[in-house]
Amino acid sequence: MLSCGLSSDFTPEEKMEIKTITTYKKDLLDDIQVTCIHIPGMSKVQYGEKNKQFANGKKKFNMDPKKGISYLVEIKLLDGSAQSIAEFLYKEEGLNKTAIGEFLGEREELHLQTLKAFVELHEFSDLNLVQALRQFLWSFRLPGEAQKIDRMMEAFATRYCDCNPDVFQSTDTCYILSFAIIMLNTSLHNPNVKDKTTLERFISMNRGINNGEDLPNDLLSKLYESIRNEPFKIPEDDGNDLTHTFFNPDREGWLLKLGGRVKTWKRRWFILTDNCLYYFEYTTDKEPRGIIPLENLCVREVHYPRKPYCLELYNPNSRGQKIKACKTETDGRVVEGKHQSYTICASSAEERDSWIEAIRASITKDPFYDLVSVRKKKVIHQTPQDSAQQDPTS
Secondary structure (H helix, E strand, O other): OOOOOOOOOOOHHHHHHHHHHHHHHHHHHHHHHHHHHHOOOOOHHHHHHHHHHHHHHHHHHHHOHHHHHHHHHHOOOOOOOHHHHHHHHHHOOOOOHHHHHHHHHOOOHHHHHHHHHHHHOOOOOOOOHHHHHHHHHHOOOOOOOHHHHHHHHHHHHHHHHHHOOOOOOOHHHHHHHHHHHHHHHHHHHOOOOOOOOOHHHHHHHOOOOEOOEOOOHHHHHHHHHHHHHOOOOOOOOOOOOHHHHOOOOOEEEEEEEEOOOOOOEEEEEEEEEOOEEEEEOOOOOOOOOEEEEOOOOEEEEEEEOOEEEEEEEEOOOOOOOOOOOEEEOOOOOEEEOOOOEEEEEOOOHHHHHHHHHHHHHHHOOOHHHHHHHHHHHHHHOOOHHHHHOOOOOO
């Protein structure tokens, strides 16, 4: 329990708040048990059965978020409204943070309304932007797809500006600065980034983003120091094996792959995740037959005889050279791939285009850059008079 042996990292006020929450939780659980005993027709046995169903629903959610929610609605432990689902995602313990992000990132109306309700459960009043981002990014794990990230960060910016109406002139400013902070976190704390962003560069990067005006240097300096002193804590779900790698792919499905040396088409189960394309002989295989790292590659639609819905992975800078990839031979040996490019065939134009879009999003070196660039140009060239005529939350 948190109340026993609290980390020395917490302030006395935070320790007191955690103890209060823990005590409240215990009292609440006791009240629930007492209440259930007095509900007509609800016996201890039935209460125990509901607990089992609820635990089963959480397991289903962690394996497949949509199916898990459908199950909980079916057994009437959730009423199916966006608000009830949002509260479940926000308050319930033991949910996979990646699965939460996957559910919130979908674009169907229920998911969009759930995202809005989920964000509104966060209280950002009187928090600076870094503090609010720390809270928000800990409640789920951001998915990898640019469009999903865009929707989530748009919802965050809107909520932050609602809670703190006098900080920024528009949600666009909050949106852009939020991405700048996330990228700053990567720059300062990722060991693979050699060119660390300085305070001066961070301030310069954010010139003119407040509807054409500059944000105060002292505000940007405080945000910079906060990130420099303490990186974001990004939720890591349990397990770092291949099973975990493939748990929440950006896309998966059956495709036909053209062989490297022997030009035959073979049906393979493809999984796109973590900037790599994996392919398997069967969906039940634990190990992939091949791994194609997407770094420095491009993808495009190609026309192939008798195969109308093809896409090609290729290296635009190294024509004629083998792509750095690996495959597993039938005898179990892992060898270097033989492909100078990969030709893959989908079952329809829509499926092909969807795969191309997902692969492009995964290939993007910095997905945040593309999301922010258009909006940044918009606000930098916008005059204060223009912004005054607009709804700041539009």
